[in-house]
Amino acid sequence: MTKYIFVTGGVLSSLGKGITAASIGTLLKHSGKKVGMLKIDPYINVDPGTMSPLEHGEVFVTKDGAETDLDIGNYERFLDTSYLKTSNFTTGQVYSSVIERERAGGYLGQTIQVIPHIVGEIVNRIKAAGEGHDILVVELGGTVGDIEGLPFMEAIRQMKHDDEVAGTFFIHVTLIPFIKAAGELKSKPTQHSVQELRRIGITPQMVIARCENALPKTFKKKLAMSCDVSNDSVVEALDAASIYDVPMSFLRQNILKPIAKELDLGELEPDMEEWDNLVKKIVQPKGKVVIGFVGKYLALKESYKSLTEALIHAGAHLDSRVEICWVDSEEIEEKGAEALLADCDGVLVAGGFGSRGVEGKIQAIEYARVNKVPYLGICLGMQLTLVEYARNVLGLEGANSVEFDENTPYPMIYLIDNFLDQSGDTQLRTHQSPMGGTLRLGEYPCDTKEGSLLREAYNGDKTIFERHRHRYEANPTYRDQLEAAGMIVTGESNGLIEAVEVKDHPWFLGVQFHPEFTSRLQTPNPSILAFVDAALKSE
Template sequence: MARYIFITGGVVSSLGKGLASAALGALLQARGFSVRLRKLDPYLNVDPGTMSPFEHGEVFVTDDGAETDLDLGHYERFTGVAARNTDSISSGRIYSNVLEKERRGAYLGKTIQVIPHVTNEIKDFLRQGEDEVDFMLCEIGGTVGDIEGLPFFEAIRQFTHERPRGECILMHLTLLPYLAASGELKTKPTQHSVKELQSIGLAPDVLVCRSEHPIPEKERDKIALFCNVRPDAVIPAYDLKSIYEAPLAYHGQGLDQAVLDAFGISPAPRPNLARWLDVQDRIHNTDGEVRVAIVGKYVQLEDAYKSIKEALTHGGMANRVKVHVEWVDAEDFDKDDVGERLGQYNAILVPGGFGERGTEGKIKAAQFARERKIPYLGICLGMQMAVIEAARNAAGIEKAGSEEFDHEAGAKRFEPVVYHLKEWIQGNQTVTRKETDDKGGTMRLGAYNASLKEGSRVAEVYGSTRIAERHRHRYEVDVKYREKLENAGLCFSGMSPDGRLPEIVEWQDHPWFIGVQFHPELKSKPFEPHPLFADFVRAAVENSRLV
């Protein structure tokens, strides 16, 4: 039976609950425990799949096809435990489940209320898989006091009350603001945040206090006294140069020990931190640096490409170089010269996206990388734009484009070498989709197998001709153009097992030019960099030496 750690936040949002949760999970693993991490989000969307990247940042996709919060990416990157559909829940999904049950008559005519029906649904979610691990870490989105989060806090109160004593603890993150005029760290916001928790029947066992300045011992004692926690359970959380320093930093401040003490686990197993010492060494002891341009349409919000940025960092660690990621707005190429902007980089990456805006700039970026022999990695839409560029400029299909753009404009303007994916095989079943279907959850989602061409670059990179990668897309390169494109030199080096869906393309006469329909960044970890990103950064290093 799992022990539960509930992670909440107060004072302000974006304090780093997800990072603290991930780091704690990694530290518990280092002590020999098994963990699973979950996210409970109060928003009313069923999942983040239909939310704009400007609203929510990246949508993280699991192997089993769930569209989830980007914090699950942190959980995977720090623990290596593959997230599942059962690891992410929102208020929208909770209410949707309750209302579906009510329509089926599952409640036998009772009046449906937040308590007990909504809170019971949340508790049922928390119990899933509890016999599989030693610790279940559950992060609650938002801050204490948010009206939409109240059902989750009430469910946690009930849950901890119903479990045997010592099986659940609460870890609360707060902010200690610094007033420069008086030269003081102020503890009052933390006190009020804890008081808000106590008013709904919850009390923290561990307090993690974000601060830009050292927290004096007397201030820690004051927080412990007024918030009713042990002094050694008040854990400072300072700003770090890299998020991958967090496990060692939190261990140094005693977070994992405070958590084990709260559970009464004594003596605590000694931690093996060799993995994180190696990660830290690779971050800080580099042999060079490279510059990589990410040509995208959501570059104003870096969280929209969170996993890509982290995967590039991992690729740098694999090669012991620092990767400087620079964001380039694809729309700028409508008016700027591509060469002036992209000629200064050692490699170019074009990520995924939806809609026509910025696509001509991405096509120009792919053309520039192809013609100038600059390493290029196209992901999802980035692969499709590379194929369209090849069709227009190498295969003689002048009006090559995507059905997505015609559908968006309501007029036929292109010859669609990229079309709306209407049917594919998932396991032993055929999945069908129509353009008129609801947007939520109707893409090709989750892990799918692919077969790689022997002797191709990607087969060499993976060291295998069979792979499984995660997808998230509605549009696909039309295989009927394969022969014409391959005659022009673009190799279809990865296909779905049935040979119907192109998964990977590469230019054979190019030092490193690969486009993939899937999202390899979702499976990269600091201690296990994804092979595509590791080799992409290696190619960038080679290119930097040629300049």
């Protein structure tokens, strides 16, 4: 039977529960255990798919097409594993399932209540996520005391007494503030947070203390006593030079010892040598490369979390620091691309939705193409690559995507519905968006062209598998014109254009998929790795 580790947060949000959970999962996996990960989000949205990036940050897409919380991305990047839609659920999903079952008569006329029905649904979903794993690490979103989190707290409390559960371990991540005026660390917020957990019926067996400075031994003993945990179960979570150093910090503090003892896991000795070497290359790399990152959600860089992490992964494997030069595409429209990108070794145009900043992205693409600067365009970045080429090489004035101009005379990019209508393709898996549109979500195969940068990047693989999240596609009507003028289609999927390259350019690639979703510290995404390598060599 599966054993469960529950990670809760106290005092305030943004303490790093996701990194904590991922780090513990990583250490257990490297100890030979089969580890599952689960993030529970208390918000009532069914998923973050319709939420603004400025509201929620990045929407991470799983292999099976689920739009999930960005912490699932952290889990995959740390544990080098593809998780599925069962690794994330929300209050909205729980209530939707219960109401749907009630409407179908599934409860045989019972009065539907939070206990036992909502809590029972939560417990069932947690158990489903744990199937097939030795250990499931469960992160509860929000902060202890939040009213929306109470059903989840009750669910994990009940699981302590469940005969189908092999064991439970509760970890509480909390803040230890340092009051500069008094020159003192304060444990009272943590004490109150643990008391709130106890009131609910949960007694944490480990406290992970987020702090800026190391805790004195006397303070840790005081914290252990007041929170009723053993001395070796108070673990520091100091600010780290890299999030990937957190597992090593935990390992140095022997975090697995109390976990293994309580869950009867035996002696755990994780093999973290390769991991440690990569972290050292992140913290103290030999080289440096500057990537011009052109986007429009720069007010909240979490919107591009997977992509920025993917650049770090590539840098670690190339022993180079990837310095990101953030470039607002709207600012390019005002100042010109050269003024903002002249000092960059490579140009990356990221994905996005909406017309704001699009012309600036097109100018950035033209700059990279004309000046032979290594270029990578992702999703919208690839689509605008076709628009730029059509306008400036094919001479098709007014060429655009129908997303931005429904009446464009040259629709280089159109809705996927148009492709389905024309091709009659019945094998292409699409998803209906809650807002009415058709989306391509999740993993799809892509056939690569022999001799292309794309195939070379993927070590000669004829077919690769990458993830998607978009409504618009490249219009194949213009393929012959583009290829005759030097823009070659080098990746295809069920008749759809997946990747394009430009002849007579040292390194220029646009991809419809999101390569950042499959990049991990130990296995960086091949196309992003090849892009950073090309930028490094172009210095």
